[in-house]
């Protein structure tokens with residue numbers, strides 16, 4: 324087990340460390356006011372913040388289609404879905420705050436580019452089929468990632484994940500249903516779906532992160548049970564889950580190496596271009612600048628609203644105070 | 652009213668999922684005042700009929716037992732096993748007890 328860097332002569336820290344290690348070993352939850360090693364706290368804050376940022380930035384690619392959805396039904400669904408993603412971001416920001424992170428500081432880190440979010444949201448959504456494929460692939464991948472996190476060792480994170488997972492199933496299903504509808508449509512619509520599948524497949528596989536032998540912090544996160552499965556294991560699960568769904572839908576996944584491996588009882592598949600993943604994470608994806616720019620603009624243009632609400636609350640509080648004095 | 656560094660204060664949110672059940676803590680959020688805390692809580696924690704009633708409470712107004720005093724604080728109930736029904740041996744053939 325990793326241990327805290329600080330120590331004290333009377334062994335108090337060692338006892339706290341032992342207590343913490345025991346909690347983890349018994350698969351119990353760590354709660355906000357418990358003692359925890361600095362590394363555990365820092366790792367969690369980083370992971371939860373990046374997760375929160377991903378939910379918030381993730382509103383943009385699909386949000387672009389709200390005003391252009393082809394029917395009122397699709398518009399209402401898309402609205403609800405994007406609103407859920409905002410909710411996911413907020414659950415997660417408040418989970419990060421239980422660890423001592425500062426909300427404004429987190430927002431600042433996002434819009435200044437110092438903290439990352441999922442690479443997937445830096446790809447564009449040129450057609451309405453992208454909305455369907457995002458629900459199917461991206462929310463499907465998110466489900467693979469998030470279901471095990473419902474048993475993450477940090478209580479508030481695990482509980483946020485339980486709420487999130489309950490909502491993700493709607494996201495994935497609305498996407499798949501949208502695609503089924505398009506596949507029953509014209510030749511052109513079917514081509515549009517296949518094109519979106521071709522563009523999103525590999526970036527979706529990259530969502531699980533670098534391969535295990537190139538993922539330096541994974542082992543530690545798994546020892547702390549912040550993370551429950553390796554990147555490659557989750558990627559494999561996603562492939563196994565998605566292949567039969569693609570068959571039913573009638574689309575081809577763009578991987579010539581993709582085949583069922585009888586011996587393993589799982590699919591073999593090709594290797595995503597991890598140099599592309601690194602490039603996009605570092606800021607050089609098709610939409611990085613646009614996404615951050617838009618988030619920054621929303622934050623800055625909303626400043627007066629936040630200030631007005633705070634001023635109103637202060638005035639209201641003063642008034643109540645005066646009324647109390649008069650009554651006394 | 653704003654928090655120490657100009658941020659909106661933090662609120663803890665409790666939701667009664669249906670009549671007959673207690674309010675349960677569901678999470679927290681930031682809001683400028685009580686009323687905003689309630690409307691935000693509605694939008695954030697009850698988008699799918701999860702509640703029939705919401706309590707919002709400033710986090711800095713909550714008194715909590717600290718984890719450090721855990722053992723002595725809860726000790727009074729630790730040695731009173733006679734408070735539990737299983738403490739008492741009743742023959743199996745005595746009905747309804």
Ligand SMILES: [Fe+2]
Nearest residue numbers: 378407408411
């Ligand atoms: Fe989400």
Ligand SMILES: [Fe+2]
Nearest residue numbers: 408462491494
């Ligand atoms: Fe989602």
